[in-house]
Amino acid sequence: MAPKELWLVRHGESVANIAATRAEVEGLDVIPIDTRDADVPLSPTGEEQALALRTWMDGRRGSIDRFYASPYLRARQTLTVALDSVEQAAPRILIDERLRDRELGVLDLLTRAGVARLQPAEAQRRRHLGKFYHRPPGGESWADVALRLRSFLRDLDADPRAGSVLIVAHDAVVMVLLYLLLPLDEAGLLQFAASRTVLNASVTHLTRSGDSWQLDAFADVTHLHIDGAPVTVHPGSPDVQPT
Numbered sequence: 001m002a003p004k005e006l007w008l009v010r011h012g013e014s015v016a017n018i019a020a021t022r023a024e025v026e027g028l029d030v031i032p033i034d035t036r037d038a039d040v041p042l043s044p045t046g047e048e049q050a051l052a053l054r055t056w057m058d059g060r061r062g063s064i065d066r067f068y069a070s071p072y073l074r075a076r077q078t079l080t081v082a083l084d085s086v087e088q089a090a091p092r093i094l095i096d097e098r099l100r101d102r103e104l105g106v107l108d109l110l111t112r113a114g115v116a117r118l119q120p121a122e123a124q125r126r127r128h129l130g131k132f133y134h135r136p137p138g139g140e141s142w143a144d145v146a147l148r149l150r151s152f153l154r155d156l157d158a159d160p161r162a163g164s165v166l167i168v169a170h171d172a173v174v175m176v177l178l179y180l181l182l183p184l185d186e187a188g189l190l191q192f193a194a195s196r197t198v199l200n201a202s203v204t205h206l207t208r209s210g211d212s213w214q215l216d217a218f219a220d221v222t223h224l225h226i227d228g229a230p231v232t233v234h235p236g237s238p239d240v241q242p243t
Helices: 015-026 044-058 071-084 086-092 111-119 118-128 140-156 171-181 186-194 222-227
Strands: 004-011 066-069 093-095 163-171 203-209 213-222
Touching: 004 071, 004 171, 044 213, 066 071, 071 093, 071 163, 093 213, 111 118, 111 186, 140 171, 163 171, 171 203
Parallel strands: 004 163, 066 093, 066 163
Antiparallel strands: 004 203, 203 213
16 A cells, blocks of 8 residues: 655754754854764754654554654654654654765755855855755765655555655655655755745645645644744755755
8 A cells, every 4th residue: 555645744953953053143164063963862942842743643643554764863852752652653663764864975064154165166066066966075966865765755655554654854855755746846846945944843744646646734833833832943954955
């Protein structure tokens, strides 16, 4: 049975989100954080957001057949807090490295100012190639992320028990999944993402009719408002956001 419903959740606010936003505001070249990207934890606000997600999930977990998460700590923490009883849901939880955040290579931890000042040749190459196809040395292009997510979706389609699926991952993963499923072309994706941010702990909902997917809700944070949890606007890495 191919999936008929997808819930795409961005992880709650992380300590790196806070550091990156502060570095951009202060005009720094490098984001001051020493933690490996895969090990970046949720901030206290991110934990509060994940708790609000738990309230939202309480009325739905029985109807969700599979729970997937990026292997990165902030995504796993978000799902763990949201599910509350991981032991009970464990048989339906799968960690998949194809859902990890986009790898930025030499641009990792650089702000917009840092890319322009410390990697000017790479900034020029990105302007020439466009953000969808630009692959920073040691990193991935958006097209590379699409390739691994195509593989993930093929496996998901082959799962006979995955009728309704919830995925906790990253803003770039949510955007590229929309690119693949709606589907969008390069220009359509960049235009869509230019005016939209995948908010922390937000829920994007898609339903399937035949072979076509429909976007029912994008980056919904109603559950945060209901629970009084902060809504945080951290658009991610400047090289991930196509603005």
